Amino acid sequence: MEEKPEQHASEPTGNFTVVRFCPGGMTGYGETVEGNQKLMSRMDEAGFTQNELAEAVNAYLRALGQDGTVSDRTVRNWLTGRTRWPHSRQREALETVFNCRIAELGFAPRGEQASSFSGPTEDRVLRRHFISASAGVTLTAASPIPAHGHTAQQRVGSGDVERLLSKFTALIVSDHRYGGQLTIETQASALANEALTLQTRGTASQRVRSSLYACAASFTSSAMWAAIDGRRFDEAQNYFDRAASLAAMSGDSTIQFRIWSHAGSLYRHLGRPADALAANDVARSLPIARRDPLFASLGHARHAAIHGLTGNAVAVRRVLAHAQEALDRADPKEYRPVWLNAFYDQAELENLALAAYLSLGDFEQAEAHAHRSLALLRPHMHRTRAITTARLAHAQLGQVDLEPAIATAMSIPTDVFTRHARVARMLGDFGIKLHTAAPSSSQSRAWDQYTHDFRRNNT
Template sequence: MAEMRNEALAAWMKAHEMSAAELAQAVNDAIGGLTGRPGATSERTVFRWLSGENQWPQERRRIALQIVSGRTATDLGFVPRAKNPTSTSSEDSVHRRRFVRAATGATATFAAPLLTAGARPSRVGTSDVLRLREEVETLVQLDAQHGGHAVLERDALAGASDAIRLQKLATTHRVRQRLFALAADFTATAAWSMIDAGKLGDAGRCLDRALTLAGMAQDPDMTMQVWNLRAMLARQRGDYAEAVAAAQAALSTTIARRSPVHASLAHARTAIGLAHSGDRRSALRSLGRAEDALSAADPAAPLPTWMAFYGPAELYSITAIVRDVVGRPEESEAASYRALAALPEVYRRNRANATIHLALAQLHQGDVEQAVATSGEVFTIMAGTRIPGRMRRALGDFQRDLFTLAPSARVAQEWTDRHRTEWSTP
């Protein structure tokens, strides 16, 4: 029978930027944690897994792969041998009982922080990189659920410190660079939390540090992430020339030239900065380039964790902002509805932000009562959750425009009286 390439394993390795040699080392480290003796998995072994020549690794390697990846062997594309289904099932049950305690213990060891007070691991390798990457992904998920807050910021900065200390003990230059990249990722995550919470001065200092770390890592993806956040920070500060410059710096990164999704995001950020700068024509041109780039992207291609937020829904939201700022509120309203239709219900903060921009578009068309009703939905969406500083500022923009366009309208005063407390509470 012809061998089938293991696409699931290849996809996991690509998503985690892991070479065959690094996966082999991580598996050997996991086996060492299980048995007390390092494994003997080689780069050639991993190539045999990828090619389909070996479709069912030996027992210890399967368990080690699960510890390293967090996925079962079958999830990673391996196919059990089942010449005798009954005996295979029985054998698997024995193996499961034999290793469950060891595997659980090893998993806890890999998940635990590697540097407690006074502790210095003797060697730092790919397993440590994977452990820290999982921590970054967890923080990104927490941000998606709760927004920027002090605990997330603290944990992100602690993760950056861990990565910086660990790189001094890295076994290879590649591991050292990946640890610097993770330090940049943690630091950028902390900066984003600060931006969302409205701590703009602290965010700027954090991004300066993140850019330095990304440069030390020689990682274009991390560099792009920092410039993207720098563009967002500049916009929050009202420095639109800097916002455009930062977005164009993001566009010039290697990853943006190679990845249509990254390029789309950079063009979209450029469009926002140009719109606020008053360059209407260039803003719409950049927005069109963002749309073209995203339509050319492969929707099945893996993306780094920090880019998980970006897709059609986010581009519709940015489109709504740009078209409203350049004086096309009716087109902004349509884009806002598209963003809300594309956003899953679980993304409460994104839905609330899109709803604010929908209300602004309605207000700028003179539909005051509808705009007030729409803006009130923000508080329903965010019920039970503190409204982040960035969202409070957007609500402040809505109130300002509401009183500018309808200073004597009863609904304007009613909106302020009803929502003052929940809107303005830090």
Template sequence: MAEYGNRRLAAWMAQQDMSAGELADAVNRAIGRFTGRPGATSPRTVFRWLSGENKWPQAPQRRALEMVTGRSATDLGFVPRGTAKLSAPAPPEDPAVDRRTLLGAAASTATAAALPLTAVPAATRPHQVGTADVLRLRDDVERLAALDADRGGHGLEKAALAGAAEALRLQTHSATQRVRQRLFSLAADFTATAAWSLIDAGQLDGAERHLDRALTLAGLAQDDDMAMQTWNLRAMLARQRHHYPEAVAAAQAARATTIARRNPLYASLAHARTALALAHSGDTRTALAYLGRAEDTLASADLREPRSTWITFYGPAELYSLTAIIQDLVGRPAEAEAASHRALAELPHHYRRNRAHTTARLALAQLHQGDAEQACTTSSRVFALMAGTPLPGRLRLLLGDFQRDLINHAPSARLAQEWTDRYRTEWSPS
């Protein structure tokens, strides 16, 4: 990436593979949404933003940038003039173009059936496919991610595959090579999301087929980011199948991607996945060494930089959660408990499924230290957190591990039986 005065805006544009002309067009369309007249932003204006010559765009342009990117002007690297402060963006007149509105709506959606993708009917779809189509589909990716964070990825396969089909269907229209690559990238992202849906549901048989397809689409897109996502999910899938050497190899393949070699955030995730697979394999020393690498590389990452939707989950909270699992696996339950507490303290509120999963790991760590009654109390919070939502298959399996260990570690059979009787209905698959 060339050196720019506004590195945050440049990073966002590079992540979206968006040229100055395409960003100018998107800003002008957004301005037209709330003024009734398209804006007059030119590629030259965008270059002035990138160079830092223009540090604070005009108000309509700022609002349009926020609508297009889903980020505040200051998050995009712009600096208010003098003592001027960035006001909160006014609510968009057309909520379909504001990603934050879409995410808020998605987070409150209870089922995947209530998640219609925003595909344009074939009869009204324009012959020329462009950036607006790419942004529309990217909004759908983000809506799926919001649902996953709230209630888990299970049940999203159908919607994700519909999104992939729409991205590929648009390839039949006239488009630039840049747009075609973005559509392949989106198809890869949707397909990987479909694989994740099955992994989170504990339905592992179909996930590998989706991952193979996602990796092919990532190659067609020449998108290293999507390839990294696919290898990350393949490592998770292999670990759940107890194929630990394959899990290690997949995590190392993720680490070998160009984006992981260049970006410490991605490298940290690959190191953490390697550590987890090695801990399951019984290689404690090497697992802890890779965990240390994950911590060191994450410490050097700029967490404010724009990133792809799929990896927004990863940061200090997720690394603490993975640390808790690894420490428990290598026989250090006290360290696992401490890491779980740190994860829960750092975890953003909207990651409800992750919070429930980490709480279950905390209960296991407490149980492995002999505090069965406290562990039962802690595990009860899992059901409270996920109230009103079916438990994802992965979470049910984890609670199954808890029940098995409770039977083995509880001071009396009565305690284990009471826990089972109390939560049997909520725990059972629906």
């Protein structure tokens, strides 16, 4: 007599365990389901545990300004088939994390077959900018990660790289919401170490090894940027030295551009414009900057911000014109890495122009660029919005428009003060300049009261 299969079998899949329902099993709600084999397979290939996938989805949701309420139980319901069609924002997040359509993850509306449902065709704002889960390397189809980890003879493949890049995408989302946090710096550095550890775990093709070095360099560059953003400049210099070496071993000019461009920003924040111009010139001379107008535009825009420190107004105007011309030529449909798609567009060009003109003391022009940048910023760019708003307050103060300047400064969410060193420093400088310009004014007293109340409520 043939035995019937058990209805509930606890079964390991990679680094996580799910309850897999056999065909004909019951969910407990009187509904017959089969486990979502496609999602199981994708998670196994990417190396996600249920908790890690929940964390990646929540990072996306928080970038939209929503609560991240996905738990490991939510993921378990997806895996068992109890939830066949997640909420719309969760579907967007899943598509982003796995870089595929929702149907390819085994989901479909009730009454539809997952294999036949292609889902909506419209671009979603965040997905368009985050779905390219890559640090500048193009990979072929992922190879599965074994369920019990690597051995000394295990072959490391592109699937291992894909797993790292999926985690990196979630980190990029968090960075653009919070920015400058030590936790982001630590997570990025840990991912870089993970990529380098894979180099020692087994055999790999030269292409995969180059990809791993590119990943490690890209992650280290993100740690470097978090340190710059948090004004931890000594740590940023150390990350730069390491990232530059890793990028050279990867042979990838895309990530080399990012690292040297970050170095230019580091030296700009340190008030060393000669070093900043030299570092940014290295980035602008790389093949990727000659081949792709979007990279060229970013290189020019950052050069303009550096020229602002030197007081060279002619150079600022000239280089900004080059940046705009290159941005206009850039094909938005061309493949580019996630870190570039995540932030560089017309809004960021306007923001860098704002920084340049603010350094020149051309406050009227700076204010115009600030308003354009704020109008164009994507909703998830919380950190950039705070920085741009602080710069706008400085531009208004420079024109002695005291009431608008204070109103602008006070419009920055107060929780940003406590978690973002750059914004806190910019607002501290704003207070100093306000007292210099109008030491006994009602506006200065209002600002003092505002900052006093803030400190009292946050001690």
